[in-house]
Amino acid sequence: MKKSVLKSTQMTSPLVGLNRVRPKGARAKKTIMASVILTSLVDAFSILVIYLIINTSTSSEILKNSKDIVLPQAKSTQTLEQGVVVKIANKRYFINDESVSKNQLIAKLHELKNQFESENKKVSLIIQADKKDAFSLINPILVSSAASGFEKIKFAVTPQGGSKL
Amino acid sequence: MSNKDLNFELNLLPVISLLAVLICFLLLTTAWIHMASVDVSQAVGGQSQAETKKQPELWIQLNNNSLTYQVKNLEGEQGNFNRRKPLKLKYAGKHFNALKGKIDNLNMALISPSPDTDYAKVIAMIDELKQEQINEVGVNPL
Numbered sequence: 001m002k003k004s005v006l007k008s009t010q011m012t013s014p015l016v017g018l019n020r021v022r023p024k025g026a027r028a029k030k031t032i033m034a035s036v037i038l039t040s041l042v043d044a045f046s047i048l049v050i051y052l053i054i055n056t057s058t059s060s061e062i063l064k065n066s067k068d069i070v071l072p073q074a075k076s077t078q079t080l081e082q083g084v085v086v087k088i089a090n091k092r093y094f095i096n097d098e099s100v101s102k103n104q105l106i107a108k109l110h111e112l113k114n115q116f117e118s119e120n121k122k123v124s125l126i127i128q129a130d131k132k133d134a135f136s137l138i139n140p141i142l143v144s145s146a147a148s149g150f151e152k153i154k155f156a157v158t159p160q161g162g163s164k165l
Numbered sequence: 166m167s168n169k170d171l172n173f174e175l176n177l178l179p180v181i182s183l184l185a186v187l188i189c190f191l192l193l194t195t196a197w198i199h200m201a202s203v204d205v206s207q208a209v210g211g212q213s214q215a216e217t218k219k220q221p222e223l224w225i226q227l228n229n230n231s232l233t234y235q236v237k238n239l240e241g242e243q244g245n246f247n248r249r250k251p252l253k254l255k256y257a258g259k260h261f262n263a264l265k266g267k268i269d270n271l272n273m274a275l276i277s278p279s280p281d282t283d284y285a286k287v288i289a290m291i292d293e294l295k296q297e298q299i300n301e302v303g304v305n306p307l
Contacts, residue, residue: 045188053191135307152262
């Protein structure tokens with residue numbers, strides 16, 4: 001039989017190894033096998049992988065985090081659901097990552113609303129804006145959403161405790 | 166077959182390498198900032214005034230530093246809870262709590278922010294209302 005990899009990496013208990021280093025009675029053998037117990041390491045790695053996979057799968061893919069936008073914080077929050085995302089970045093409006101002028105907001109939102117309704121889907125509007133933006137920037141979205149028939153509006157926030165005012 | 170042949174262990178090094186690569190990949194791709202939403206309901210004018218059930222409403226005028234409010238649609242002798250003197254934003258929660266204690270069926274609020282009000286202040290106001298179980302919150306466009 002050929003000498004396999006398994007055979008060459010065969011490990012013995014550390015106690016046996018200790019026994020070989022300091023034998024009682026019997027004569028010491030020539031080989032000393034030092035081995036690291038890797039089973040616990042594999043266990044820890046496996047738990048870490050499972051945690052990360054669950055964390056990845058539950059994290060929302062609805063909104064893309066932009067470095068230009070710092071979301072406001074809130075305590076009473078709901079989980080994000082699929083919807084039409086309107087983003088304000090550098091005082092420009094984006095609907096589902098497509099740049100739209102202020103005048104086009106109503107038409108574009110109306111089109112999307114009709115598209116979802118034809119598929120019998122209830123859709124809400126998600127607003128993603130920087131916490132320092134003035135309300136005058138948000139206002140055209142609210143006006144357009146009301147004109148397009150969006151009843152539910154969701155303001156994207158980061159959930160956190162503490163005083164905000 | 167001797168006992169020595171049966172006593173073997175799996176080679177764990179490739180498994181560890183694979184797991185290490187997987188952990189690195191997942192650490193890089195996982196989104197660590199979680200996002201949620203604060204929901205508001207907007208009136209789209211689909212219901213007539215006669216069909217609308219009358220219930221107390223809290224109307225809030227908001228700016229960056231202060232707010233004023235008035236309670237509308239109160240029944241009978243419930244009193245006057247309006248606040249015309251500007252109230253600092255940090256005391257809003259206490260006032261809403263007191264209002265909720267006095268007007269049990271107060272579940273609706275409408276926020277009218279001024280044009281220069283920070284978006285964060287509007288969200289904080291909605292959040293304060295939701296924490297006081299005033300869940301039907303709307304934001305009035307300019």
